[in-house]
Amino acid sequence: xxxxxxxxxxxxxxxxxxxxxxxxxxxxxxxxxxxxxxxxxxxxxxxxxxxxxxxxxxxxxxxxxxxxxxxxxxxxxxxxxxxxxxxxxxxxxxxxxxxxxxxxxxxxxxxxxxxxxxxxxxxxxxxxxxxxxxxxxxxxxxxxxxxxxxxxxxxxxxxxxxxxxxxxxxxxxxxxxxxxxxxxxxxxxxxxxxxxxxxxxxxxxxxxxxxxxxxxxxxxxxxxxxxxxxxxxxxxxxxxxxxxxxxxxxxxxxxxxxxxxxxxxxxxxxxxxxxxxxxxxxxxxxxxxxxxxxxxxxxxxxxxxxxxxxxxxxxxxxxxxxxxxxxxxxxxxxxxxxxxxxxxxxxxxxxxxxxxxxxxxxxxxxxxxxxxxxxxxxxxxxxxxxxxxxxxxxxxxxxxxxxxxx
Numbered sequence: 572x573x574x575x576x577x578x579x580x581x582x583x584x585x586x587x588x589x590x591x592x593x594x595x596x597x598x599x600x601x602x603x604x605x606x607x608x609x610x611x612x613x614x615x616x617x618x619x620x621x622x623x624x625x626x627x628x629x630x631x632x633x634x635x636x637x638x639x640x641x642x643x644x645x646x647x648x649x650x651x652x653x654x655x656x657x658x659x660x661x662x663x664x665x666x667x668x669x670x671x672x673x674x675x676x677x678x679x680x681x682x683x684x685x686x687x688x689x690x691x692x693x694x695x696x697x698x699x700x701x702x703x704x705x706x707x708x709x710x711x712x713x714x715x716x717x718x719x720x721x722x723x724x725x726x727x728x729x730x731x732x733x734x735x736x737x738x739x740x741x742x743x744x745x746x747x748x749x750x751x752x753x754x755x756x757x758x759x760x761x762x763x764x765x766x767x768x769x770x771x772x773x774x775x776x777x778x779x780x781x782x783x784x785x786x787x788x789x790x791x792x793x794x795x796x797x798x799x800x801x802x803x804x805x806x807x808x809x810x811x812x813x814x815x816x817x818x819x820x821x822x823x824x825x826x827x828x829x830x831x832x833x834x835x836x837x838x839x840x841x842x843x844x845x846x847x848x849x850x851x852x853x854x855x856x857x858x859x860x861x862x863x864x865x866x867x868x869x870x871x872x873x874x875x876x877x878x879x880x881x882x883x884x885x886x887x888x889x890x891x892x893x894x895x896x897x898x899x900x901x902x903x904x905x906x907x908x909x910x911x912x913x914x915x916x917x918x919x920x921x922x923x924x925x926x927x928x929x930x931x932x933x934x935x936x937x938x939x940x941x942x943x944x945x946x947x948x949x950x951x952x953x954x955x956x957x958x959x960x961x962x963x964x965x966x967x968x969x970x971x972x973x974x975x976x977x
Contacts, residue, residue, distance in 0.1 A: 572936050574617040576649070576758065577668055577752065577826050578892065579648055579710055580645075580649060580823050580826060581822075582646030582647075582820065583645035583648040583649060584596075584641040584642060584643075584644045584646075584648070584819055584822075585641070585645075586644075587641075589928045590906075595640065595820075595923075596638065596641060596816055596819045596820060597637070598638055598812060598813065598816045599636060599637050599638045599812055600812055600813075601629075601632060601636075603630070603631050603632070604628050604629040604630055604631070604633045605628065606628045606630065608627070608628075608772075608790050610633075611626070611627040611628065611652075612627065612630060612694070613760065614626050614627065614629040614880055615629070615630055615721060616630050616634070619626075619634035619635050619804060620634065620705040620801070620804050620805070621797070621801050621804075622797040622798060622799070622800030622801035622802075622803070622804060623797060623800075629641075629907075632812075633807050633812050634804050634809070634820070635809075636809065636810075636812045636815065636893065637643050638812035638815045638816050638819075639657050639809060639810050639811075639815040640695065641810055641815070641819055642657055642788075642816075642818050642819040642822075642846070643655040643656060643788070644820070645819055645822055646757075646772075646774075646778070646788050646790055646818075646822075647684050647790050648813060649757040649763055649822070649825075650757050650761065650762075650763055650770050650772070650790040651763050651764055652763055652790035652792070652796075653789055653791070653792050653793045653796070654770065654786065654790065654792070654793050654796035654797070655788055655789065655790035655791075655796060656789055656796050656799045656800050656802065656803055657774070657786060657787070657788045657809070657810035657815060658786065658787040658788065658789075658808045658809070658810055659786065659787070659808055659809070659810055659811065659814075660773075660775070660785050660786065660787050661686075661753070661771070661772065661773030661774065661775060661786070661787035662688055662689070662692065662787065663770075663787055663808040664771055664787030664788060664789045664808075665689055665692065665751075665771060665787070665789075666692065666698065666768065666788070666806075666808075667799050667802040667803050667806065667808060667921055668720070668749060668771065668789055668799055669692070669693075669700060669720070670696050670698060670802045670806075671795075671798040671799045671801070671802050672700075672719040672720040672747070673698070673699065673700065673719065674719075674798070675719035675720075675738060675747075676715075676716075676717035676718055676719035677699065677700055677701055677717050677719065678700065678701050678702075678703065678715050678717045678718045678719060679700050679701070679702045679703070679718070679719060679720045679721070679722055680702075680703050680705055680710055680713045680714060680718055680720075680721045680722070680743075680746075681693055681702055681703070681704055681705070681721070681722040681723070682704070682705060682706065682707050682710070682722075682723045682724070682734055682739075683726075683727075683927060683930075684724075684727045684728065684729070684730055684732070684920075684923075684927075684932070684933060685706050685722075685723075685724040685727060685728060685751060686724065686728045686751065686753075686773070686919070686920075687728075687915065687919045687920035687921065687922050688919075688922060689722075689724070689751070689882050690920070690923045690927070691922040691923065692920070693722075694825040694923075694924065700719075703715075703720070703942075704927075705845075707723070707734045707735060707738065707739060707741075710739055710742040710743060711742040711888040714742070714743070715746070715760065717837070718746050719746070719747075719748070720743075720746065720747055720748075720749055720963065721739060721746055721748045721749070722748075722749045722751075723736070723739055723749070723750055724749070724750070724751035724754075725750065725752070725755070725760075725869075726751070726754040726755060726870075726874055726876070726920075727931075727938065728751075728753070728754065728856060728915075728939075729861075729876075729878050729915040729920065729933060729939040730852055730878060730918070730932045730933065730937075731754075731853045731855055731874075731876065731877060731930060732853075732877060732932075733855055733861060733863065733865045733866070733869070733870070735863050735865060735869065736748075736750055736762050736765040736766070736767055736869060737765045737766055737869070738972045740765065740766035740767060741766075747768035747769060747795065748766070748767045748768050748769075749767070749768065749769045749771060749789075750762035750767045750769070750770050751770075751771050751772070751773075752771070752772060753771075753772050753773045753776050753777070753906070754776075754777075754876050754906075755870055755874055755875050756777045756778065756825060756829055756906075757770075757825075757834060758825060758826045758829040758830070758871070759870050759871045759872050759874060760832075760869060760870045760871070763790070763791070763831075765869065768791055768792070768795060769789055769790065769791035769795055769796075769939055770789070770790050770791070771787065771788070771789040771790075772788050772789075773786075773787055774786035774818055775787075775904060775906075776904065776905050776906030776907075777825065777829060777905075777906035778821065778822070778825065778906075779817065779818055779821060779906070779907075780821050780824070780825065780828050780906060780907060780908060780934070781817075781821065781908055782904065782907040782909070783817065784814045784817050784818060784907070785814070786810050786815075786941055787810075788815050788818075797821075809810045815871055821927045828908070828944065829874075829875065830872070831944055832875035832943060832944060833872050833874055833875045833942075833943050835875070835944075835945075835947045836854070836856070836873070836874065836875040836876070836877055836942040836948065837854075837856050837873065837943050838947050839877070839940070839942060839947065839950060839951065839954070840852055840856060840857055840877045841857070842951060843877075843879050843929065843954070844857055847882065848881065848882050848958045848961040848962075849879055849880070849881060849882060849958075850880040850881060850882045850884075850936075851879060851880045852877060852878070852879045853877060853878040853879065853932075854873060854877040854878075855870070855873035855874065856872070856873030857943040861873075872953060875906075875941065875942040876905055876906075876939065876940070876941050876942070877939075877940050877942070878915075878937050878938060878939045878940065879937075879940065880934065880936045880937055880938070881936060881938070881958075881961050882961055883962050884935075884936050884960065884962055886936075887896070887933065887963070888960060888961055889936055889938070890958050891916065891960040892938075892957050892958065893912065893938070895951055895957035895959070895960055896912065896954075896955065896957045897953055897956075897957075898910070898945065898950065898952075898953040899911070899912050899940075899950065899953050899954070899957075900912070901913060903918050903919050904941070905939070905941030905947075906941060907941065907943055908943050908944045909943040909944070909945065910940065910941060910942050910943040910945060911940075911941045911943070912938055912939065912940050912941070912952055913938070914935075914936075914937065914938055914939075914940055915933055915937055915939050916928055916933050916934065916937060917935070919939075920933050
């Protein structure tokens, strides 16, 4: 019988600890490794360059590091994947996935919204790929003979729209589907079990969880990850061992952190949706915001990130509101132990075409709130005090509040 998620999160990637005689993850800083048997080292070099496992010496840290390898094995186990590859950032991981996909064709189908820099990377053509942006129900029509990848993010950044992974996989046919599951983590969502080919995370966020690591990781089949590791070996994106150590150390508390933050986010979203100083709240856990019924089926819960707009659309009011916060930190990123807030149109998504931002609901007044582990009462008091700078509209009726929630 398969062990529970919490048990696997504690023990994954630690299979060799007894043999090594250690209890905590070993940290290997070696930049190079001895190669006394030159013929064996050459064989190992050839294997590592192509994205395969070492055949003896690890040769050089750009090609392999055992601390990073342990984290990759742990994350792969939590995602139900055969293998995983860790990178120095989420964007480095995505870049490697896209470069590996070029061997299959020059076209990508993607669904907006998604993380702003991911959108920019695709739209700019920097990697020599052409992108077609499609609605999640129109992916089949957007497919071409040279389509190499279908790319979605769910929940979407920053509007929290949910994309039906299984429905996308059906439309994609034989073309690999990549799911950015950063907001959900493997605690709440298992894209590979729904038919996706690969799952990617900005490990900076919930996987790291403490605001002290920048990293990315992609998991999938041996064949797909091998191609991605081949790109990584050539371009030098392997995650530093210290970051790998911190990520591996944090996995045992991942479920506790995600579920605690989610419980608080549900309460905050409900309070904000009832507040006359708030124009709209976007959160999959609110009534009317999960029309496909994916929370409880695709996802085990709505997560701990939400977005909202103030009742005033005056930019000065938004700035005053953010400036009045004392406990909640104005900062980009998310998934940390502390609560963070930022305006996506001004920061994380400013590189996205203005028209595309408006079409996908990333308005100038939208604020993204990543709920941390603080007491709910303290977070609400901070929000409530800061909201005093917002001119309240007339108290809404029950019907009006339902419209806001929807």
